[in-house]
Amino acid sequence: xxxxxxxxxxxxxxxxxxxxxxxxxxxxxxxxxxxxxxxxxxxxxxxxxxxxxxxxxxxxxxxxxxxxxxxxxxxxxxxxxxxxxxxxxxxxxxxxxxxxxxxxxxxxxxxxxxxxxxxxxxxxxxxxxxxxxxxxxxxxxxxxxxxxxxxxxxxxxxxxxxxxxxxxxxxxxxxxxxxxxxxxxxxxxxxxxxxxxxxxxxxxxxxxxxxxxxxxxxxxxxxxxxxxxxxxxxxxxxxxxxx
Ligand code: UGY
Ligand code: MN
Numbered sequence: 001x002x003x004x005x006x007x008x009x010x011x012x013x014x015x016x017x018x019x020x021x022x023x024x025x026x027x028x029x030x031x032x033x034x035x036x037x038x039x040x041x042x043x044x045x046x047x048x049x050x051x052x053x054x055x056x057x058x059x060x061x062x063x064x065x066x067x068x069x070x071x072x073x074x075x076x077x078x079x080x081x082x083x084x085x086x087x088x089x090x091x092x093x094x095x096x097x098x099x100x101x102x103x104x105x106x107x108x109x110x111x112x113x114x115x116x117x118x119x120x121x122x123x124x125x126x127x128x129x130x131x132x133x134x135x136x137x138x139x140x141x142x143x144x145x146x147x148x149x150x151x152x153x154x155x156x157x158x159x160x161x162x163x164x165x166x167x168x169x170x171x172x173x174x175x176x177x178x179x180x181x182x183x184x185x186x187x188x189x190x191x192x193x194x195x196x197x198x199x200x201x202x203x204x205x206x207x208x209x210x211x212x213x214x215x216x217x218x219x220x221x222x223x224x225x226x227x228x229x230x231x232x233x234x235x236x237x238x239x240x241x242x243x
Contacts (some may be wrong), residue, residue, distance in 0.1 A: 008204065014218040015199040016040060018211040025054070030062020034106070036114075040187055040213040047237065048117040048163070050187040050211070055106035066116045067128075068096045069165055071154070071233055075110025079103075081130055086114075091135040093154050093165070097128055113189055113233060117163055120240050125159040135167060137206075148174035157239075164238040169231040170195065175223035184236040186214040193230030197222050 009022040013084045018039050025035040033056040041049040053061055054119050055077065061070075070079070072088040079086045079094050088094060098119040104112075119127065138152045148171035155161050170193075179198065194207035198221040199214060205225075206212065214220050224230035 008206075008210075010202075010204075012200060012202075014044075014215040015043070016044060016211075016213040017197075017199070017204055017206070018213075020209045026178050028062050031060065033057075033059035034061065039189075039211040044163070044213065045215055046185060046187070046213055048115060048187065048235065050113070050115045050189075050213075050235065052055075052189075052211075053110075053112045053114050053233075055110045056110070057106055057108050059068065059106045059110070061104040061112075062113065064116055065099050066100045067119045067162075069113075069115040069155075069163075069235075070094045070096075070104065071113040071165070073111040073113060076107040077110045077112065077207075078105045078107060078224055079132070080105075084132075085129060086132045088132075089134075093133055093135065095128065095131040095155055095161075096173065097130065100130060102130075104144050115163075115165065115187060115235050117237075120162045122159065122162075122240065126158040128156075128158070140169075143168070144177050145217060146174065146177065149176075159239045162238060162240050165235050167191070167231060167233050170222070170224035171229050172224055175220050179219050179221045181219050182216055183216050183242055184238065185218075186212070186220070187235040188212040188214070189233045191231045191233055193224060193226050193228050195222055195224040195226070195230045 002237045023037040036051040038051040040046045071093040140150045143149045150169045152166045152167045192212045
């Protein structure tokens with residue numbers, strides 16, 4: 001049965017909603033026993049790339065000279081750099097600076113969020129070093145004093161980092177207190193639950209598994225709907241002058 005051409009996915013000038021029914025898998029250079037769903041990239045209007053990597057046991061990510069952020073969704077994967085070795089399990093994450101040789105090898109079937117971005121150097125702060133952690137060990141803080149909307153910053157706020165990756169968890173009925181319009185762009189993966197996302201002048205029902213890109217100045221608002229919390233992982237460029 002054909003789906004009669006229906007999808008919630010939509011590609012607009014300042015935002016993209018990418019739903020799993022429209023995902024197309026590809027292989028990026030150097031990947032082994034792995035595929036990528038490239039959600040957003042410069043070709044789509046963004047200054048970064050975000051993809052979901054799906055690795056078979058023994059599968060590997062290809063190399064990159066750009067800085068790379070990895071967040072484990074499922075499975076287990078070994079990250080080896082010249083000086084360290086870490087196993088990423090769900091909720092585990094790693095930041096790898098530009099030009100840092102590393103390998104990422106799946107122990108079992110594994111799904112990873114991968115974000116890559118050219119680094120913007122500034123004179124006033126040193127370039128960041130490899131940083132590995134687990135979400136459960138990061139501080140959860142309420143946004144705007146709302147205990148029903150909790151934010152965890154996965155990366156240090158230091159100006160060395162030119163982007164941030166946070167998780168945001170909304171209790172049922174919780175919402176952003178305002179429509180945000182800001183210079184930063186976002187890559188967002190819905191991890192749990194769902195709700196309504198306002199993007200530009202449209203309101204979209206969204207659910208776990210959906211990806212959203214918000215370009216600079218895209219009006220944005222989210223309210224959680226349902227009987228369980230809604231949670232998403234969100235990237236933003238950060239700590240740099242607009243010019
Ligand atoms: O950090 C943020 O800009 C975040 N509050 N935006 C969002 O959730 N759409
Ligand atoms: Mn925002």
